Amino acid sequence: MKNGPRIIVNSDVLAPAAMALLEARGADVRQLGTHASEAEMIAAVSEAPTHGILVRSTKITPAVYDAAPDLCVVSKHGVGYDNIDVAAAKARGIAVLRAHGANARSVAELALAMTISLLRYVRPLDVALREGRWAQSAFAGRELSGSKLGIVGCGAVGSSLVALCRPFGLDLRIYDPYLAPEAVPEGVGRFHAFDELLAWADIVTLHCPLTQETDRMIDAAALARMPKGSFLVNAGRGPLVDDVALVAALESGHLAGAALDTFVVEPPAADHPLWKQKNVIFTPHIGGSTRQSMERVAVQAVENIFCILDGQAPPARCVVG
Structure with missing residues (x-):
């Protein structure tokens, strides 16, 4: 039984170095497909108290936040964050971060x-x-x-x-x-x-x-x-x-x-x-899809989650809103 925070990972495959970081912290990881629907995300965060979401493509909306009252942070596996409702997160005291510069x-x-x-x-x-x-x-x-x-x-x-x-x-x-x-x-x-x-x-x-x-x-x-x-x-x-x-x-x-x-x-x-x-x-939205970039982005996205969960200040360049 994992005794660390519960993290939803919205990615079919996460770089091994990032998975190792999650395992080292004893995170209870629930992995969804990269293109999981909003409904699937709501179902996942509702299964058990959820503390962080590492998101790629799924829309993170007020309905997702409302289904996850323990949520502290949404971390984007990438830079663009238009699939995340930042204003609604801020209103609920949920941090939104991105892997700025990693790709x-x-x-x-x-x-x-x-x-x-x-x-x-x-x-x-x-x-x-x-x-x-x-x-x-x-x-x-x-x-x-x-x-x-x-x-x-x-x-x-x-x-x-x-x-x-x-x-x-x-x-x-x-x-x-x-x-x-x-x-x-x-x-x-x-x-x-x-x-x-x-x-x-x-x-x-x-x-x-x-x-x-x-x-x-x-x-x-x-x-x-x-x-x-x-x-x-x-x-x-x-x-x-x-x-x-x-x-x-x-x-x-x-x-x-x-x-x-x-x-x-x-x-x-x-x-x-x-x-x-x-x-x-x-090309099918693969600008950041190199082996090196995917590892840097994934590691930064996981590190951003733990900055918030550990009460530390994340890198200023990664903070959204």
Whole structure:
């Protein structure tokens, strides 16, 4: 019989190092599938007094809190926390934490890989070869060197992307209204108006959280401000981009391509018009899914839980709300 705190783990597989931390503390772990429903979460927290939730994808709502009167902490296995009702948690004295920065390098690497693939038309060339066409001269790609890359959001991921891009000779500029002046990476320009970055950049890449302010920040008007032939990369949150407007910009030829790791609805419908677009790269929300990143995130998420349960102050960067 476990004599430690009861922790719900919303993950099919948790990194062994994180499981070892839970076992070392004698935690009574109840594991749910990564995509467990809200109803399944409510049932799990209702089975016995529950002290912590380590959550990946399941929505954590007031109904979950009400079913777990002993709950002290919700710890996100990741960075984005739009699936957690933070205001309702705060009203009940429940801490909400995230693994800030733990997956930044992995997400930034994916964004860079997608950007290079877009500029070199990797997807349409791959499709052409599979269809028996030797399209060697059909697509003239472009180099990163000399291109203008606009990074929206310069937190842990955005600043990691800056570091990765430096050797490529890009002109790098950022837009982040909440970034302190001293935190702007050295040698990187800063726009104070979002529209100015959109009009300037050859490539726009999104690395900001989903809030009321950023929801559909890339809409039809924003896309129209981007130069004809430019590219969009979204490795942030799906609803940052109005997918209907994105399809229109791609079909008209205004955008030369896009890369999406996240979507408004996940997974997108099988008949979504995005699938018909040619120079678009899709990945199933795996920006942080490397072996190294998954271990760092899981360990940080578990450590965050025990900071709260032990009455210690968690790292300030991990505190939400």
